[in-house]
Amino acid sequence: MAQDPPAQDLMHYESMAQDALRGVVKAALKKAAAPEGLPGAHHFYITFKTEAPGVSGPDDLLSKYPDEMTIVLQHRYWDLAPGETFFSVTLHFGGQPKRLSVPYSAVTRFYDPSVQFLLQFEAPAGEAAASAAEAAAPSPPPAAPSAGEGEAKIVSLDQFRKK
Template sequence: MADEPPPVDEMHYEQLAQNALRGVIRYALDRAATPDGIPGAHHFYITFKTRAPGVSVPPDILAKYPDEMTVILQHQYWDLSVEPERFSVMLKFGGMPKVLGIPYASVTRFYDPSVQFLLQFEALETTDETSAKAETGAETSPPDGDDDGPKVISLDQFRKK
């Protein structure tokens, strides 16, 4: 019996699933951008890589958060603009309004503590080379899970056993 190589996922399901889950963030932000704002007790903690390609953060904020930062969208946010690949929002830092531009590919965590909903990702690069990989479905490594804390949405729960 010859050793056969493992099957190759030419559909790139992991990448497709990651992109679909990033769509959940886009939909939630779309709802938050309506005149009614975020419904009920929902609020969002969004963690992103500050130096990821396409991120737009004022220099003073970047100096304070050189790798990663978490923003909270709850009651005081302005000019939330949701686009297919990114969103922008105005928040106050030390009483001063600052506009942040955040590609979904830079988001590493999206958490709504009101319902203990968490999505966790590996930050994707958005350079031309990696955009081409994403279009062809290049694989990414799975996200690290937390041992303690809210529910982490794992792709394993959707797979047939």
């Protein structure tokens, strides 16, 4: 007796789950944007695809990170504006304020180390094939520049992954 092939997911449940979890990121950013700011020791490491549609920021900054970039929202961030489909924030890079706008669909990781909370997302649509090719050929993570006092830090989350 032959088994029937697995049914095709015409509902796209995985995509719906990813969108729902991105809602957690949006809700966390809305709390951080409130007048009282981040509560307690909470802070966020947000990694996003810099080439994803809708990502905007200074070309000199985004060109340094042609694939992914991680930003930290902790003590020194300004004008955090979480919208329905994207968020914007001003951070200091090299002592200069720079504004970034990131669609939630471009976010690949959201981490709050104060409570060890991590969400990982699939690459944005259209980049999944490119990411699969990159995964086949492992490369060392890019070195993050060290940031001085009061500057945004760009870090690799590899140190926080369970191996």
